[in-house]
């Protein structure tokens with residue numbers, strides 16, 4: 001390879017092309033395509049499955065503030081640092097959305113299913129859920145992995161709320177299928193609204209901090225990999241559901 005060819009092969013993409021590549025990568029990995037959602041969103045309410053998915057989801061919700069706090073604390077660019085502060089403030093207080101702390105919103109959703117706080121707190125997360133948590137924590141905290149943590153959290157994770165099925169957002173489908181109220185599903189509606197801006201900000205942040213070809217490739221990989229870890233979390237929830245159902249646990253306890 002000539003030196004010119006080597007330079008071309010490793011040249012960083014321009015900012016707009018890279019931003020577009022991040023967006024396309026996110027859009028390619030829709031976790032609502034997982035077959036377990038067909039089982040969840042059926043006219044026969046499947047409370048057991050909803051409980052498993054909610055309690056696994058709760059494990060990751062509890063860590064979200066730490067990711068944002070870390071990305072804010074370590075952010076090298078002042079404009080992005082300020083935006084992360086707003087994001088963090090909303091997570092902690094719910095002030096912008098006129099709701100409340102986002103972990104508390106998730107707790108409301110879990111209580112609306114008739115699950116006690118005790119049952120919620122003794123739930124053991126699956127290995128797949130723990131892997132998703134630790135991948136993001138490690139990269140947000142890692143010395144040379146800020147861009148990977150930012151891509152994993154601000155693009156792939158915030159991007160999970162944007163998905164719709166046949167034009168309806170997840171909270172609308174949940175409310176319709178399970179007879180839950182707008183209040184019960186505020187966690188999802190708040191995120192669906194806010195996360196459009198958060199993903200755009202995530203793409204902008206990652207595009208600004210990645211100044212080499214290698215960093216760009218690592219960030220794109222982080223988006224793809226994080227979505228894959230979300231997929232694995234749903235897969236493990238599905239496996240847990242099938243084994244509990246086959247062991248005789250009633251699937252429609254509250255229906």
Ligand SMILES: [Fe+2]
Nearest residue numbers: 064091102191
């Ligand atoms: Fe949140």
